[in-house]
Structure formats: structure tokens, C-alpha cells
Amino acid sequence: MLRCIIVDDDMMARKSLERLCAKHERLEMKGSFEKASDAIEFLEKEEQDTAIDLIFLDVEMPEMSGIEFLDRIPVMPMVIFTTSNSDYAFEAFEYKAVDFLKKPISLPRFEQSILKAIEASQTNQANTAEALAKANEIFVREDGRYIRVSCDDILFFENVGDYVRIKTIAGQHIIHGTLKAIDEKLNDPRFLKVHRSFIVHLSKIKDIEENTLVIDKTVIPISRANKSELMNRLKIL
Secondary structure (H helix, E strand, O other): OEEEEEEOOOHHHHHHHHHHHHHOOOEEEEEEEOOHHHHHHHHHHHOOOOOOOEEEEEOOOOOOOHHHHHHHOOOOOEEEEEEOOHHHHHHHHHOOOOEEEEOOOOHHHHHHHHHHHHHHHHHHHHHHHHHHHHHOEEEEEEOOEEEEEEHHHEEEEEEEOOEEEEEEOOOEEEEEOOHHHHHHHHOOOOEEEEEOOEEEEHHHEEEEEOOEEEEOOEEEEOOHHHHHHHHHHOOOO
16 A cells, blocks of 8 residues: 655646545555645654655646755655646656656556556565665664664564654664554564564564563563464474
């Protein structure tokens, strides 16, 4: 599922895209904006929650052009440019746009564009997972900084309200986000979600008894739905 937003000052074009996105089973609409400045404000907040995968972006807008918009956003997701002027195609691809849709957008052309985005997303995820596995580290955003954390030092991730606690050998980090988003991004066989509130590093488990396990001095619950996968992932004699 690709989380997407639309940024387009043309109301008719924006509503048309909203309808197309709403009907597509691989898209999750997270917002639709007339003003580029409102979209920037949304993205700055959303970066700390669930990141946006794809932006449908108009090139010609009165307040701020699509190109200027991309220069100001905190993180660059995939972009599909939408415009009635094909003269901007070269600039669009300079920004490594997934596609360039000329208005009015037909359903077949829209479907083709989404397929490109899905393929690009799968390639990016595979490359990211491979890079993280080789690097054996992740970066966490905390207090406006990005902090390098070794995966071997992580004991577990714990959901705490709107935040996630990353417990490490040396201490802990508190980040704004969801356990579901972390589970999707980790994509690492060393980690397993054992409960709706916990992802654990399998090699850090000290013992398991009934429906709980112990890491360090923390007793962590194991949900019935996750126990069988946990036991299958462990070497049991």
C-alpha cells in the first residue's frame, strides 16, 4: 500500500485525482492540498508519524511551483508530476520523477503510472533492506537529530501511546511513530513482532515461559497470534 497525497491548485483536477486514488486498492490517500505551503506543513509533521510514499504534484501553481515545492520538503518521496503543460517534462525527470501525467488524466494512463510507482517502491525497499543489512545500523530521529544506532545493540521496540521506545544495551531512544511503521521499515530477520506493543531482537531473548519472554530484565508478553512464528524462528533442541 502506497501512502499518497495530492498537491494541485486546480480544484477540478484535484477532485478527479482524489476519485482515481480512492478507487485504487494499492493507494491510501493521506491528504489533498490546494496550497503547496499547507502540504509542506503536513509533510513536516507526517515525517514523524507515517512517512508519505508518493506525491501527485502539479507543476504550475501560483503560490509556489511544484519544483520549488520539492526543494523545500524535508524528505523526498516518489513523485508523479501532473500538469497540462508538457514543457516541464525535462525538469520533472531531473527530479527523478516516477512519471509525468498530462491533464486531463485518463484511467488507463493513471493505472500505468501507479504500476511504475509500485515497481519503484519495491526496488527501493529491496535496496534499503540490503543496505541496512550490510550496514547493520539504523538512524532514529530524536529531538531534531538523526542518531546512528547499531542493530546489534537494540533489545526491543515498545509502543508507548503515540511514541515508540527503542531499548538498547546502553539506554533508550524515544521517537514519534507507530510500531507498525517500524516493523515495515525494519524488514530484518533478526527482529520479530511478538505482541501489538513489542518488536524484539530474537538473539536477546533470555528465556520464554508460557506467554511471556524476558529480555534484559523486562518481561514481554507474547500474543497468541505471534507465538507460533516466534517458536519457528528459534533454534529449539
